[in-house]
Amino acid sequence: MLKKVLASALVLSSLALAACSTASNSSEDTVTEWERVQEAGVLKVATPGTLYPTSYYNDNKELVGYEIDMLKEIGERLDLEIEFQEIGVAEAFTSVDSGKVDISVNNLDTTEERLEKYNMSVPYKYSIGGMIVREDGSSGIEAADLSDWEGKKAGGGAGTQYMKIAEKLGAEPVIYDNVTNDVYLRDVSTGRTDFIPNDYYTQVIAIKFITAQYPDIKVKMGTAKYNPTEQAIVMSKKDDTLKKKLDQVIEEMKEDGTLKAISEKYYAGQDLTVPEEGVEDLPVIDTSN
Numbered sequence: 001m002l003k004k005v006l007a008s009a010l011v012l013s014s015l016a017l018a019a020c021s022t023a024s025n026s027s028e029d030t031v032t033e034w035e036r037v038q039e040a041g042v043l044k045v046a047t048p049g050t051l052y053p054t055s056y057y058n059d060n061k062e063l064v065g066y067e068i069d070m071l072k073e074i075g076e077r078l079d080l081e082i083e084f085q086e087i088g089v090a091e092a093f094t095s096v097d098s099g100k101v102d103i104s105v106n107n108l109d110t111t112e113e114r115l116e117k118y119n120m121s122v123p124y125k126y127s128i129g130g131m132i133v134r135e136d137g138s139s140g141i142e143a144a145d146l147s148d149w150e151g152k153k154a155g156g157g158a159g160t161q162y163m164k165i166a167e168k169l170g171a172e173p174v175i176y177d178n179v180t181n182d183v184y185l186r187d188v189s190t191g192r193t194d195f196i197p198n199d200y201y202t203q204v205i206a207i208k209f210i211t212a213q214y215p216d217i218k219v220k221m222g223t224a225k226y227n228p229t230e231q232a233i234v235m236s237k238k239d240d241t242l243k244k245k246l247d248q249v250i251e252e253m254k255e256d257g258t259l260k261a262i263s264e265k266y267y268a269g270q271d272l273t274v275p276e277e278g279v280e281d282l283p284v285i286d287t288s289n
Contacts, residue, residue, distance in 0.1 A: 032239050032241040033102075033235070033236060033238055033239050033241050033242040034241035034242045034244070034245050035241070037080065037102055037242060038078075038080070041079075041080060041081055042080060042081045042083050043071075043074075043075060043078070043080045043081070043082050043083065043102050043103065044083045044085060044100070044101040044102045044103075045071055045082055045084050045085065045101060045102070045104070045105060046085055046091070046092055046096070046100075046101040046103070046104040046105070046106070047063075047067060047071075047084050047085070047086065047104075047105055047106065048086065048087065048088055048089065048106050048178055049063060049084075049086040049178075050086075050088075050179060050180045050181070051065070051181070051202065052065070052181050052202075052205065052206045052209050052210070053065055053066060053202065053205045053206070053209070053266040053267065054066045054067045054068075054106075054107055054202060054266070055067050055068055055105070055106070056180075063084060065266060066125070066262055066263060066265075066266040066267070067105045067106075067107075067124075068084070069262045069265070069266075070124060070253070070259065071084075071105065073253060073262070074246065074249050074250070074253075077249050077252070077253075078249060085101055086178070087100075088106075088157060088177055088178025089106050089157035089158070089160055089178070090157055090159060090177065090178070092104045092106045092108060092234065093114075093117075093234065096118065096234055096236055099236075102235060102236075102242070103233050103234060103235045103246075104233070104234040104235075105233055107127075107199050107202060107231050108120075108233075108234050109161045109229045109232075110123065110229075110230045110231070110232045111161065111287070111288070112288060113288055113289070114234070117237065118235065118237055119234075119235045119237045119240060119242070119243040120232040120233065120235070121232045121235075121243060121246045121247055121250060122250050122251060123230035123231060123232050124231060124232065124233070124259065124273065125230075125231040125263070125272045125273065126228070126230055126231075126272055126273070126274060126275040126276065127199045127200055127201050127228075127272060127276075128199075128200045128225050128226065128227065128228050128229065128276065129162060129165065129197060129198070129199070129200060129225065129226040129227040130197075130198065130199065130200030130201075130203050130204070130221060130224075130225055131195045131196060131197045131198070131203070131221070131222040132184075132188055132195060132196040132198070132203050132206075132219050132220070132221060132222065133188065133194070133195045133219065133220060133221075133222040134188055134189060134191075134194075134218065134219060134220075135189075135218035135219055135220045136218065138191075139152070139188070139194045139195050139222070140152070141194065141195050141224070142222070142223060142224070143224065144223070144224050144283070145283055146169055146224055146226060146283055146285070149166060149169040150169060150171065151170060151171070151172065152171050152172065152194040153171065153172045153174050153192070153193040153195075154166035154171040154172065154193065154194070154195055154196070154197055155174045155176060155184055155187055155188065155192075155193035155195070155196045156173070156174075156175070156176065156184075156196060156198065157175070157176060157177075157178075160198075161227075161229070161287060162197040162198050162199075163175075164287035165197060165226070165227065165285045165287055166197050168285055168286075168287055169285065171194075171197075174187075174192070174193045181206045181209070181210050182213070182214055182217065185207070185210050185211075185214075185217050185219050186214070186217050188219050189216070189217045189218045189219050195222065199231075200225060201267055201270065201272055204221055204268075205266070205267060205268060207219060207220065207221060208268075225282050226282050226283045226284065226285065227282070227283075227284050227285060228275070228276075228279035228280070228282060228284070233246055254273055259273045260273050
């Protein structure tokens with residue numbers, strides 16, 4: 001009789017534990033992305049820390065830049081601490097996938113392929129594609145239709161939209177890790193690479209900044225422009241609660257002029273929070289699979 005009583009007790013105990021476990025899992029599933037971040041009081045952000053003028057270290061060894069200032073302002077408005085983690089473009093998306101960070105910023109373009117897997121905020125910056133070439137013209141890249149990229153060596157980070165464009169046009173990719181701008185530019189200057197396809201406005205500012213520090217680096221902006229872009233914050237697609245909060249704040253910052261002021265601070269007086277006129281006439285290279 002005692003054995004039967006003990007067996008019944010064990011069964012009831014197991015059922016109770018299973019019920020508790022199910023209830024616990026159910027409770028966890030009902031916590032939204034925004035509730036999770038709000039409860040922690042911290043928004044974890046992947047940022048390169050090497051991309052001037054959007055995320056870099058100033059002379060005082062402080063992490064600054066367009067995206068950095070924007071996110072600090074977002075943190076204040078949402079009453080969150082911003083925890084920056086220095087992560088290069090190669091891990092910008094996997095760091096979100098793994099939960100290492102909540103969001104990722106790195107001049108990341110909004111594309112249909114990315115929207116299939118991730119939530120992306122409303123655009124916080126508009127731009128176009130450009131390229132850095134050798135100052136003496138020996139890069140041999142001038143065609144407005146980008147027809148002279150074939151066979152040229154293009155420097156950039158793995159998986160970026162610009163490297164996808166370069167490969168689509170027959171350029172030879174030279175892949176870098178999360179290195180600073182001077183490394184990229186010096187390699188173009190010395191001939192290790194022929195050009196750097198990337199965000200036009202970021203490159204214009206980077207050339208002025210780097211060549212002032214390193215006069216031996218002889219590079220300039222190429223004349224061709226292409227692929228109008230929208231940059232946005234990347235986050236998990238688990239639900240859209242965090243996206244809605246970030247979208248709301250970004251729109252508020254646009255309306256009250258805060259985001260424009262940050263853009264003008266880091267992009268030599270230019271307001272990149274609105275699209276440039278005439279971009280619809282630029283060549284567009286489709287990089288979708």
